[in-house]
Amino acid sequence: MVKERIGFIGVGLMGHGMAANIVGKGWPLTVMGHRNREPVEDLKARGASEAATPRELAEQSDIVILCVTGSPEVQGILQGPDGLAAAGKPLLVVDCSTSDPSVTMRLAAELAPAGITLIDAPLSRTPADAQAGTLDVMVGGDPDAVARARPVIDAFAGRVMHTGPTGTGHTMKLLNNFLSLGYAAIYAEALALGAKAGLTPQVFDSVIRGGRMDCGFYQTFFKWVLDRDPNAHKFAIRNGLKDMTYLASLANSVGSSNPVGAAVRNSFALAVGTGHGDDYVPMLTDAVAELNGIK
Missing domain, CATH: 1.10.1040.10 (N-(1-d-carboxylethyl)-l-norvaline Dehydrogenase; domain 2)
Known part of the structure; x- marks a missing residue:
């Protein structure tokens, strides 16, 4: 079975361990770097590719995982001038950030006509659990979208709880x-x-x-x-x-x-x-x- 291509933005304290588990368990992975180059270089050494912008990352991905600070960052990545939506292609976006639920639901509605499905999958536990692949994940989204994302989430999660529609995870x-x-x-x-x-x-x-x-x-x-x-x-x-x-x-x-x-x-x-x-x-x-x- 051919695995979907995964994009990952936000390879910081939590994201680095999550992304390492994804690429280590066989998914083609593209990451986008930020100020700290060390986790990006580590992931590239494990087999990941690097994109310069969210749009470029979207062009190389089927599912994109976000692990950034909050709603303003998520919105910029999705809808910015060189954002994920600018690639003009269908995507499943999994927001693992801790975001404002009302913003999450609004973004999901705005992006749906462009073929972009947004689900929320925020995390609990610590960076050590991210490295070990034992995070707790609360997932809000349509059951079919959650089922599609679930194998990737399982790569870094110990427990996964489907909380209901998009926004309930956050x-x-x-x-x-x-x-x-x-x-x-x-x-x-x-x-x-x-x-x-x-x-x-x-x-x-x-x-x-x-x-x-x-x-x-x-x-x-x-x-x-x-x-x-x-x-x-x-x-x-x-x-x-x-x-x-x-x-x-x-x-x-x-x-x-x-x-x-x-x-x-x-x-x-x-x-x-x-x-x-x-x-x-x-x-x-x-x-x-x-x-x-x-x-």
Whole structure:
């Protein structure tokens, strides 16, 4: 069986591992580079080709996977002057970014007359899982389009959940990130309060770890808190703020109050505003401690 040609834009922290699994498992792969050449050169050494523009990549692809920051980047790649749509050919586009669901649904409707099918397949877990091919993927789209994309998604996924029509994957991703970023904000505040009251992170961990409030995210988060492992969870605080902003937009669009979401967003906004935007999410603990005059 001849495998479809795959294009991949966004070979960063998550995308590099995903693309490596795709090309390593036998799909013809074309990638588009960005500022960091190292992952592109690695993928080319594994057998991938490189395109200079989204349009050129589309001309060489049947299915295109996007793993970029958010909706503005996705829209530019799809509809820009040298974008995917400019190639003038049918494509299946799989958006693995964390995007605004309302924008995803609008883009899907706008692109459909040109023969471009857009489905959303945002990710959960870490860059290490991307390398291992064990990501969680939430897929929103028409069942036939999802079935066509599924073998490629399976190359980098451990679990794949079909959430419903296009846009529902991004909705579920925002809810997933609300939970994880909410935990991050709570951990950071609890640790700072404990430190002010004389409790060390080690004492805090001895009580929580192994108890009912322990979880996989807690354990990853505390690899930074206790071991100062900078690779524990490589997801930037400014991206957390972006996702919580998308969540606020989603809440407004459906007429739902989200007071806790607003508080979590404010925690991340304070961290970005005090110069911690490029730090990773577990480092929110340092930002909150700094605001409280402690280390």
